[in-house]
Amino acid sequence: MTASLPIRQPCPPGACDCGREALLDLPGADPRILYLTRQEEKRLLERLENLKSLADLEHLQQRMFEQLGIGVEISPSFHEVRSMRGIGIRLRDQPGLCRxxxxxxxxxxxxxxxxxxQIAYELLNANDLLRDA
Structure with missing residues (x-):
């Protein structure tokens, strides 16, 4: 007997532009993102808030891509980075990912x-932004 994995409940109509229904209807579409239930999302967000190191962040990025298909790009700005706002965090476009x-x-x-x-400093150093400091 094979148990199916629970999938995320649909968003209220008009509240989201995730394209969940279109993703379910497309043959050959990647439904992994729908396995991110609200409870699992809370666990993921808690894990992201409690990072231990840059390696931990990179590991989480890899796991999110492998398990859910979520591509996260983290890069410092080309200009000065004075706060965490100067670090660009972008998610690749993906059907089914809730707004x-x-x-x-x-x-x-x-x-x-x-x-x-210190993780932000490691990230900046990995991108060679602190070479003159």
Whole structure:
């Protein structure tokens, strides 16, 4: 007997532009993002807020891509980085990814970087922005 994985409940009509229904109707579409239920989303956001190191962040990025198909790009701005706002966090466009989730993941990563600024310094150093410091 095979148990099916629970999928995310649909958003209220008109409240989201995720394209969940279109994703379910397309043959050959990648439905992995629908396995991110609200409870699992809360666990993911909590995990992103409690980062331990840059390696931990990179590991989470890899796991989100492998398990859910969520591509997260984190890069410092070309201009000065004076706060966590100077670090760009973008999610690749993906059908089925809820609008609130698209906003919550970067916010959770920023909170994690604010809680542990050494991770932000490691990120800047990895991108060679602190070479002259």
């Amino acid at each position: 609130k989730t698209r906003q919550a993941i970067p916010a959770a990563i920023r909170r994690g970087l604010e809680n542990h600024p």
